[in-house]
Amino acid sequence: MSVTLARIEPSIAGFGDYVALLKPRVMSLVVFTALVGLLIAPGHVHPVIALTALLCIAVGAGAAGALNMWYDADIDARMLRTAGRPIPQGRVTPGEAAGFGLTLAVFAVATLGLLVNWVAASLLAFTIAFYVVIYTMWLKRSTPQNIVIGGAAGALPPIIGWAAVTGGVAVEPIVLFLIIFFWTPPHFWALSLYRAEDYARAGIPMLPVVAGEAETRRQIVIYTLILAPLGVAPWLLGYAGPLYGIASVAGGAAMIALALRVHAERQGHSASKQMFGFSIFYLFVLFAVLLADRLWGGLAAQAVSHFAA
Amino acid sequence: MMVSDAMDETPKTEGGIRLTEQQLRARRSRSVAIALALGAFVVVIFLVTLVKLGSNVLTRPM
Numbered sequence: 001m002s003v004t005l006a007r008i009e010p011s012i013a014g015f016g017d018y019v020a021l022l023k024p025r026v027m028s029l030v031v032f033t034a035l036v037g038l039l040i041a042p043g044h045v046h047p048v049i050a051l052t053a054l055l056c057i058a059v060g061a062g063a064a065g066a067l068n069m070w071y072d073a074d075i076d077a078r079m080l081r082t083a084g085r086p087i088p089q090g091r092v093t094p095g096e097a098a099g100f101g102l103t104l105a106v107f108a109v110a111t112l113g114l115l116v117n118w119v120a121a122s123l124l125a126f127t128i129a130f131y132v133v134i135y136t137m138w139l140k141r142s143t144p145q146n147i148v149i150g151g152a153a154g155a156l157p158p159i160i161g162w163a164a165v166t167g168g169v170a171v172e173p174i175v176l177f178l179i180i181f182f183w184t185p186p187h188f189w190a191l192s193l194y195r196a197e198d199y200a201r202a203g204i205p206m207l208p209v210v211a212g213e214a215e216t217r218r219q220i221v222i223y224t225l226i227l228a229p230l231g232v233a234p235w236l237l238g239y240a241g242p243l244y245g246i247a248s249v250a251g252g253a254a255m256i257a258l259a260l261r262v263h264a265e266r267q268g269h270s271a272s273k274q275m276f277g278f279s280i281f282y283l284f285v286l287f288a289v290l291l292a293d294r295l296w297g298g299l300a301a302q303a304v305s306h307f308a309a
Numbered sequence: 310m311m312v313s314d315a316m317d318e319t320p321k322t323e324g325g326i327r328l329t330e331q332q333l334r335a336r337r338s339r340s341v342a343i344a345l346a347l348g349a350f351v352v353v354i355f356l357v358t359l360v361k362l363g364s365n366v367l368t369r370p371m
Contacts, residue, residue, distance in 0.1 A: 010336070011335060012332055014338045018342065048357060048359075052356075115357045
């Protein structure tokens with residue numbers, strides 16, 4: 001028996017194209033928030049196991065990014081922000097991206113399960129599936145609530161980090177989940193206010209496209225009013241120090257002030273652009289201070305026990 | 310192209326796919342990346358084995 005093989009054009013995808021498929025900027029945020037979840041967790045885990053967990057979470061997030069680019073290649077090509085991605089540019093075929101993403105997802109989940117624990121691995125598998133199936137394939141093209149519900153995927157990494165150490169889930173990482181969850185809508189809606197034409201061209205029902213600018217500005221204020229007190233919660237619940245308390249109160253107040261400016265803005269989008277930029281800084285500061293707080297607290301406790309001995 | 314041809318051990322120089330310089334460069338960079346990823350995976354498994362088993366790595370029931 002002989003089978004005739006179709007001639008396939010050899011790939012021109014280089015290393016950089018595959019790195020781009022992993023969405024490295026999103027991945028860095030995922031790793032950072034997972035690291036915070038991992039470090040605030042009670043108990044001890046060997047640094048090699050902790051690094052392995054972070055590596056698996058990073059690869060899992062990258063896999064989700066590659067699968068997102070595979071499925072969204074058609075709308076990516078129609079948006080200015082995403083038209084330069086490897087698939088719309090023709091450097092990577094959709095099939096290559098799908099195979100790459102699926103392989104990495106399976107490897108990341110299996111490795112996390114076998115080397116760390118299966119609770120963390122199950123959460124990682126759920127996060128990838130939620131992002132790819134629920135957000136990318138379903139919500140993104142069908143409802144203006146896409147980034148509200150889909151934001152859950154981006155909010156889960158601190159819980160995965162916590163589960164990697166404890167093998168379970170508790171209130172502390174759930175509060176971090178809620179912070180990222182309620183941060184996502186004002187962050188993306190601020191962006192979508194000045195990129196509405198881009199989203200409309202791609203046929204994505206973002207809130208400004210479907211409900212108009214006024215409603216989007218109102219929703220940004222509502223979500224920011226929920227977000228600001230949530231940001232302070234780690235301090236109120238006692239697992240973050242006074243430095244975090246000051247940073248979260250000041251950052252939350254600034255976020256509310258910016259949201260009110262966005263709400264009042266009638267001409268242009270300077271307030272929306274400021275809100276988008278500041279929201280990234282706000283989330284980064286919250287998690288960085290929490291991280292510094294924990295590292296400093298750990299070092300201080302070690303020093304006290306050293307001198308007491 | 311036939312599968313039977315592809316399985317022939319003698320390399321064909323005529324009629325086969327000739328890679329352009331760009332395709333060769335891309336393939337080389339992909340190959341290096343796969344090698345590095347596999348190497349990193351081996352290192353991770355090795356280190357985690359040491360951490361999890363420690364000196365028990367040589368202890369096994371006969």
